[in-house]
Amino acid sequence: MSYQTLLTSLENGIFTITINRPDKLNAINRTVMEELKLAVDEIYKNPAIRSAIITGAGPKAFIAGADITEFMGLSKDEGMAIAKKGHDVFFAIERSPKPIVAAVNGFALGGGCELALSCHFMIAAENAKFGQPEVNLGLIPGYGGTQRLVQVAGKGRAMELLMSGRTISAQEALTIGMVNEVVPQENLIARVTEILTLINTKAPVALAKVIDCVNHFDHSKAGYDHEVQQFGECFATEDMKEGVTAFLEKRKADFKGK
Numbered sequence: 001m002s003y004q005t006l007l008t009s010l011e012n013g014i015f016t017i018t019i020n021r022p023d024k025l026n027a028i029n030r031t032v033m034e035e036l037k038l039a040v041d042e043i044y045k046n047p048a049i050r051s052a053i054i055t056g057a058g059p060k061a062f063i064a065g066a067d068i069t070e071f072m073g074l075s076k077d078e079g080m081a082i083a084k085k086g087h088d089v090f091f092a093i094e095r096s097p098k099p100i101v102a103a104v105n106g107f108a109l110g111g112g113c114e115l116a117l118s119c120h121f122m123i124a125a126e127n128a129k130f131g132q133p134e135v136n137l138g139l140i141p142g143y144g145g146t147q148r149l150v151q152v153a154g155k156g157r158a159m160e161l162l163m164s165g166r167t168i169s170a171q172e173a174l175t176i177g178m179v180n181e182v183v184p185q186e187n188l189i190a191r192v193t194e195i196l197t198l199i200n201t202k203a204p205v206a207l208a209k210v211i212d213c214v215n216h217f218d219h220s221k222a223g224y225d226h227e228v229q230q231f232g233e234c235f236a237t238e239d240m241k242e243g244v245t246a247f248l249e250k251r252k253a254d255f256k257g258k
Contacts, residue, residue, distance in 0.1 A: 001042065003035045007057065008042075013050035013200050014193060015043055018057050025064035026056040028111045032067075033089055040092045043100065050200040052096075053192050054119060055103040056112075059185065062104045062128065063112025068137065071235075071244050079142070080232030086111065086143035087224055090118035094215060097208035099199050103192045104128045105185055109167065114143035117152065120211060122178070123192050124170040125185035130178060131167035137247055138239030138255060142231035147223045152178050 001008070007018040017039045019026040026032075043052050056062040074082070093100050093115075102108075102115070102122035109131045116122045116130075124130075132141050132149065140146060141162065149158040153176045161168070170182045183191045199207065234240045238258040246253035 001038065003039070005029075005032045006035050006039055008039060010046075010048060012197065013048065014196050015046070015049040015052040016189075017052060017054045019055070019063055020057040022056075022058035022060070024067065025061035025107060026058070026112070027064055027067040028086075028115070029067035029070055033085060037089045037092065040089065040096065040100075043096055043098055044092075049098060050204065051099040051101070051196045053101055053103050053189065053196070054093075054115065055189065056105055059106060059127070061106040061112070062102070062108040063115055064107040065110030065112055065133070068244055068247055071137075072248070074235050076232045076236045078232075079235030080228050083142035083228040083231040086114070087228060090115065090144050091224075093118045094120075095211070096120075097211060098204070099196065099207060099211070101192050101196060103188050104130075104170075104179065105188055109133055110141070110145075111143050114141055114145040114148065117148040117178070118144060121180045123181050123183060123188065123195070124173060124179040125188045126170055126182055127185050128170035128173070128179075128182070129167050130170075130173045131165065132162050133165040133167070135163060135165045136243060136253065138237055138241070138243035138253070139234045140227070140231055142227065144224055144227065146227050149178075152176075 005021055007020045009016045043049050100119045102119035104116050104122050104124040106127055107129050108116050113130050132145050134141050157176050173179045174182050239255045243253045
């Protein structure tokens, strides 16, 4: 299948999905999300695929966030619909019976960080940067970030990162448990391929059951549903309108708490 915003390849049972909008730092827009859904469907349906890698095109970014231009003028219900669509796709990644690994190069911010967190684990290049900066826009993460970040980093660390919106290095992400390993950028795909080549020698049914069991550890859908509701409500605030406008106008936001 050919895509507008993705590059895909299949070699030795490993399916590589590359978000291919390097001029936009691979930001997630509606087309990316739709095509990512189709690519993930292919992972489920194609028996030749044993495992998968998700990465970003170019040296600067895995995914630098959502395409904020698409947020302008949206209502609460439209905001909730965006979050629900992202949740559906990222749940499909998380629940895939075949291993999916994020190879994080450069910026993984906002929706990009959430996409990486939805993968079964992640390997980061030394230049990787992680963050959930949505509070700078008067928003919260809308693709599962408030739930998955707690699971990998713990409540206190997740609270601090989500409320400060600060960006952390690959090394700090390794220290707090977000990533499994940090490697030189030029070795990133080779290292992930090496890991998946080993995993691909294991029993596929057993791998699927490992994924299913781990995903059921202290995992509640209610938290994700609540995030969708709260993300949508942000779209009804003046702060969100000011945050997005300031971002697009490249100025500091002046939030009023309304």
